[in-house]
Amino acid sequence: MPGLLIKNAFVIDPLSGVKGEVMDIAIRDGKIVEDVPSGAEIIDVRGCLTLPGGIDSHSHVCGTKVNFGRYMSPEDMRAGRTARKGVMHVTSGYSVPTTFGNSYRYSTMGYTTILEGAMAPLEARHTHEEFTATPHQDMLANTLFDGNWSIMDAVREKDVKRAAAVVAWTLAAVKGFAIKLTNPGGTEAWGWGGDMSSVHDTVPNFDVSPAEIISTMIKANELLNLPHSVHLHCNNLGVPGNYRTTLNTIGLAPDLNKERQSLYLTHVQFHSYGGTTWRDICSKSEDITMAINSRPHVVMDMGQIMFGRTTTMTADGPMEFKLYKLHHNKWSNHDVELETGSGIIPVYYSRKSLVNCVMWAIGLELALLTKNPWQCLLSTDSPNGAPFVKYPEIIALLMSRKFRENERKMIDQRTEHFVPLFAIDRELDWYEIAVMTRAGQAKALGLTRIGKGYLSPGAEADVAIYPIKPGEIDPSVDYQQVVAGFSRTLHTIKRGRVVARDGEVVVEGANSTIWSRAHVPPEYDMGKDPEFIKKFEQYYTVRMNNYPVQDVYLPRGIRIETEASL
Amino acid sequence: MKIEDVVCSFCGCLCDDLVVEVDGTRVVSVENGCTLANEKFLGDHRLKTPIRRSGNSWTKISYEEAIAETAAILLDADRPLLYGWSGTFGEAQSIGVHLAEILGAVIDNTSTVCHGPSILAIQEVGHPGCTLGQVKNRADVVVYWGANPVDAHPRHMSRYTTYCDGFFRKDAFKERKVIVVDVRETESSNIADEFMKVNPGGDYAVLSALRAIVRGKGDIIPARVEGVSREQLFRVADICKSAKFGAFFFGVGLTMAPGKNKNIRNAIELTEELSRHTKFTISPMRGHWNVYGSNEVFTWISGYPYAVDFARGIAFYNPGETTSVDILKREECDACLVVASDPGAHFPKACAEHLARIPTIQIDPHVNVTTHLAHIQIPVAVAGIDAEGTAYRMDGVPIRTRKLFQGSYPDDLVVLEKLYAIVKEAKG
Amino acid sequence: MRFLLNTGRTIKQGSFVERKNNPSYQVAAATILMNPVDMLEIMVEEGNHVRVKSDTGEVVLQVSPDNGLTRGRVFVSLGPYANHIVSPETHGTGMPDFKVTPVSIEPTDDPVLTVSSLMERCGGLPYED
Secondary structure: OOOEEEEEEEEEEHHHOEEEEEEEEEEEOOEEEOOOOOOOEEEEOOOOEEEEOEEEEEEOOOOHHHHHHHHOOHHHHHOOOEOOEOOEOOEOOOOOOOHHHHHHHHHHOOEEEEEEEEEOHHHHHHHHHHHHOOOOOEEEEEEEOOOOHHHHHHHHOOOHHHHHHHHHHHHHHHOOOEEEEEOOOHHHHHHHOOOOOOOOOOOOOOOOOHHHHHHHHHHHHHHOOOOOOEEEEOOOOOOOOOHHHHHHHHHOOOOOOOOOOOEEEOOHHHHOEEOOOOOOOEEOHHHHHHHHHOOOOEEEEOOOOOOEEEEEEEOOHHHHHHHHHHHOOOOEEEEEOOOEOOEEEEEEEOOOOHHHHHHHHHHHHHHHHOOOHHHEEOOOOEOOOOOHHHHHHHHHHHHOHHHHHHHHHHOOOOHHHOOOHHHOOOOOOHHHHHHHHHHHHHHHHOOHHHOOOOOOOOOEOOEEEEOOOOOOOOOOOOHHHHHHHHHOOOEEEEOOEEEEEOOEEOOOOOOOEEEEEEEOOHHHOHHHOHHHHHHHHHHOOOOHHHOOOOHHHOOOEEEEEEEOOO | OEEEEEOOOOEOOOOOOEEEEEEOOEEEEEEOOOHHHHHHHHOOOEOOOOEEEEOOEEEEOOHHHHHHHHHHHHHHOOOEEEEEOOOOOHHHHHHHHHHHHHHOOEEEEHHHHOOHHHHHHHHHHOOEEEOHHHHHHHOOEEEEEOOOHHHHOOOHHHHOOOOOOEOOEOOHHHHOEEEEEEOOOOHHHHOOOEEEEOOOOOHHHHHHHHHHHHOOOHHHOOOEEOOEEHHHHHHHHHHHHOOOEEEEEEOHHHHOOOOOHHHHHHHHHHHHHHHOOOEEEEEEOOOEOOHHHHHHHHHHHHOOOOOEEOOOOOOEEOOOOOOHHHHHHOOOOOEEEEEOOOHHHHOOHHHHHHHHHOOEEEEOOEOOOHHHHOOEEEOOOOEOOOEOOEEEOOOOOEEEOOOOOOOOOOOHHHHHHHHHHHHHHHHO | OEEEEEEEOOHHHHHOOOOOOOHHHHHHHOEEEEOHHHHHHHOOOOOOEEEEEOOOOEEEEEEEEOOOOOOOEEEEEOOOOHHHOOOOOOOOOOOOOOOOEEEEEEEEOOOOOOHHHHHHHOOOOOOOO
């Protein structure tokens, strides 16, 4: 293979310090190289915006609850369907597309890596099955530990090392990537119909608090030297006044890692509400971003909502029931023994709803008020805030004050009294968008070590080339061109191969699943620990031998190995 | 050789604690299994080779011949139906959906005559459920409605409910109340703390009465509702409301009875109503060991759990029209591929007659009722015995079945992949 | 006499699902359970044959008593025999009325057909292994 040469690319590669230069990119054997021999295929992109492949650090695309979102929603399946065409399979679904639907749509938007936001360990095999049916992106799974009995026992006994050992065993068993805590303690309380109302509440029967779980897990994560930090969905999601819980949570985070953050807060829009009821809910984005701006060791993603129909799905079972009691549409719930929970309801975010308008403004404010773009990544918590196909519109809103002002005319006119959005002049630039959609994710997830998120020699050749010529358009004014440009790449290149072109997927694809394996000393091998084994013998309904996800489910697995400091 | 933690591929309980002793390619003993598991593992009544009907006789044919002729039949068909799938593993089901996609066929699984109505209800109102371990560890009230686990899911009660101790239920049999609701007495109703006998077709009204009581509208309940006394209705509602964790399981006694999907909707809405007072969950008692897997696989590929019609190029779903019984009854399909199920036994006669009329091909290890209606049958390895792959338990927990020995039969995946390759080649 | 037919799973039927040419499967699937008083009424004893007719079709089954059944109701295990009398109408749900088929039942001396001959009557060709 003589390789591939992308000529005249307008490159923004934040991790390599390239802030917008016209240059050539040489690719060979799936990697970025210094140069390629003559005879290489040449793609002249004539000054179009060229970025590392997009990385989504929090999206719900594969696994038990995602598939249940499809299963229970034929109306959503009908809302987005395409026939088999060329190498493309049939797709269905708008807010919860089928696996191929997700994969093709992400690919045509230039995304080459996706982190599934929540995988219950007991049901990990399902997530991995869907990963292999999402062929155009490398996949990673956040692994849920929020209601894990062995973890809560270790937390109660103040045994950080034991908590770390449980994480190491579980990630290796289920081929998970990182620690996810969703409403820590709340999912166990929901096993009895309860919830956590603050980080200092007590989990029934376990005598631990969310704050203790979070603190212990942050330390355990660093003992294991995992690539990513703890990935946290705070308590009290979606509750007016919850910004206090979020601030308390941010306050718990120590700075323990030189390379990246020590705590990642996801979909923070849903956690930045002031007021006391739905009547007086208001934005507390200023308080939240003030806390983030003073703590470089905390990173968040937006969790932007966009108007229209979508499906909410989360491991946060009690929250979904609260939401159901507001919406009265349909409600699914799925508690997972000894581990976690989940819930799903469809929603419609309306421009006519003041609450929804406030939520919409908060997400944008978080991005605009966070000084360092590496600390606020772009997300919708897809599909919770909106399906990921809305990302281009969000990018345009962040880049154009004019676009925001136009939207202001369309939404509930009272909104401006409850949010600071329209007083913010900031317009993000191409570089900041590149940080917020790939480089920042690569750094936050710790994926630069496997060559993700940048384009200098040695990197994985995941490249997105958009039909946007940054010198020729003013995103502040031509925001519709920004939307169109980010919706459809000229070329999406995955591991050195063009996989999508002009909105069409052109190859069948073959992805990898990335997981973490932390090596622990033998005395911390939970596979031999009598108490841990007892949980399987007595309380799980699946035998310990049948629990681990076999290698056959990861045909092209990439294992990130670490040595635990235990 | 004794193999531990073997997964039973009979019913939706997907018990994974069997100990099976194997001698060469023969199972010699099974421990921990129920009657159904023992029959499954110890039984050895396989069809030996592919067979084809030629006029009034059956002839043995090779796998290559059988697969080539199957491909030719499916390629020639205007409206092929691919039915079954619940008795095989996910990897094979996945090829099945892609085969349907490329053929423009209808693909349907056994939910269609089992919990299809439950799926329709879930699509209306959702499904508040949980994994079976939640029930085992927490439940103090268990309700079986229109289900007879002793016969259909023999270890359900001992692994997950009545007789199964859990973390918060150290003496389950004493701490846990069991309510059975059915139109007839069964082995299951005999061991219930409370048996509520309902008139046939009366489930919907009884569910509505319970909802009314839970909502505080009990004063409108008449003295008897479909055979159940007002006193008993109040007693049952009270047991449910005062539960710390209630688990509702329902069977085909609700999905097949008059009201069908509306019965299930009512049961789910009762669960939702109870969730406002305490913790309550609801779960269907799925029949085939991997019927839920077929729903899962169909859904992530096509968007729909069953009855998917690819004739328009896109995936189209309209139960009542694209469901197998309706298609066969209307004599609409002109070829049928049956995989890992037995519509000859389980569909009404009119459907069996149409299967005999058209070229029907069956991929199945055993001679069953459909065999007599088929044009070709291709025997395959038995998933969970000499083939392995992914299965989804009735609560959605995915478990990999084990292959206990290397036998001489190809498995479903091998046969379907060959079939798919021929069809793909022909379709370009 | 008119009865209401219910069908469902039984452990015997389940035990023989992989041996449907076996006479035991036939016994499991071709047995109709009746209340003993109803049996007296139509003058049949355990093991006698009855002809069961619905609007859809008819089939010969053998009788077995079941005290748990309310009078006027009968039960047959799901399978090819029951399906000879269940209507294929699904009322737009995909699901036939497996639980409530009105039938008439009368004694007969006709034999209970084997599974394969039952299918032969549907247009199939018996396969004997």
